[in-house]
Amino acid sequence: MDEFAGKVVLVTGAGSGIGREAALLFAERGAHVFAADLNEAGLAETLERIVRAGGRASVRRTDVSDESEVAALLAHVEREGGRLDAAFNNAGVTGGTHRVEEYPVEDFDRVLGINLRSIFLGIKHEVPLMLRSGGGAICNTASVAALTGPGGMSAYAASKHGVHGLTRVAAMENAARNIRVNTLAPGFTETPMVVANGSQNPAFAANATAAIPAKRAAHPREVAEAAVWLCSDRASYVYGHMLVVDGGMTI
Ligand code: NAI
Numbered sequence: 001m002d003e004f005a006g007k008v009v010l011v012t013g014a015g016s017g018i019g020r021e022a023a024l025l026f027a028e029r030g031a032h033v034f035a036a037d038l039n040e041a042g043l044a045e046t047l048e049r050i051v052r053a054g055g056r057a058s059v060r061r062t063d064v065s066d067e068s069e070v071a072a073l074l075a076h077v078e079r080e081g082g083r084l085d086a087a088f089n090n091a092g093v094t095g096g097t098h099r100v101e102e103y104p105v106e107d108f109d110r111v112l113g114i115n116l117r118s119i120f121l122g123i124k125h126e127v128p129l130m131l132r133s134g135g136g137a138i139c140n141t142a143s144v145a146a147l148t149g150p151g152g153m154s155a156y157a158a159s160k161h162g163v164h165g166l167t168r169v170a171a172m173e174n175a176a177r178n179i180r181v182n183t184l185a186p187g188f189t190e191t192p193m194v195v196a197n198g199s200q201n202p203a204f205a206a207n208a209t210a211a212i213p214a215k216r217a218a219h220p221r222e223v224a225e226a227a228v229w230l231c232s233d234r235a236s237y238v239y240g241h242m243l244v245v246d247g248g249m250t251i
Contacts, residue, residue, distance in 0.1 A: 187246025
């Protein structure tokens with residue numbers, strides 16, 4: 001399948017988990033992938049795997065919560081790739097678990113900065129380049145926490161609810177300009193993010209899996225496939241949608 005042949009795709013959080021799997025899938029399907037993350041070792045591994053599979057990629061260390069770094073990333077994409085056809089804004093963190101009254105405000109601001117301001121900055125700097133490219137598609141990663149109120153995770157849930165709000169606004173603003181914007185809402189996915197939490201709290205990990213109707217976590221590739229689809233022409237009439245990929249968790 002080479003549905004992304006000749007296309008330039010940006011993936012953030014591409015040094016690990018869902019973002020890495022999406023970068024690999026886009027590259028397998030012909031895209032020139034620009035992979036961004038804070039984690040340079042993770043990016044190097046993503047690049048190595050894409051190149052070994054015969055794909056094309058460039059990596060750049062970027063803090064997605066910092067506007068000057070996001071602007072520099074998009075300038076780099078335009079300089080090296082010449083255009084932008086799709087962007088998967090996916091970098092994120094969970095933050096701590098505390099009741100609201102105990103939640104440190106610094107951690108709340110940090111999580112909102114990484115999970116929500118990053119999506120605003122991504123859209124802000126991707127749309128002008130997509131317009132110069134004749135259109136495009138954006139997929140923003142939220143979570144099932146955009147639909148629920150997981151106790152203890154106020155910053156995470158607030159940021160992920162906000163992601164879909166931003167998606168809908170950007171979808172409305174850009175629908176007539178040939179740019180589609182959608183949200184991906186993963187459920188429990190086996191990535192370093194949750195594996196790290198699970199190894200700290202195995203009982204939590206076991207309970208989380210037992211509560212999923214499918215009785216298992218997702219492989220990151222199963223989730224990445226949905227992001228790739230939303231960014232592809234196969235989703236050409238899908239606007240402002242939240243695609244939930246959760247093994248039935250929110251049924
Ligand atoms: P992960 O931890 O494997 O990957 C996240 C990546 O984001 C890491 O490589 C990290 O370095 C990067 N990152 C963090 N802060 C950054 C920053 N300021 N600038 C640039 N990069 C930064 O986690 P995973 O699971 O692949 O997460 C990807 C997205 O999926 C996140 O937005 C997460 O909230 C979301 N998600 C994950 C779920 C899961 O169960 N794994 C469930 C629902 C949503």
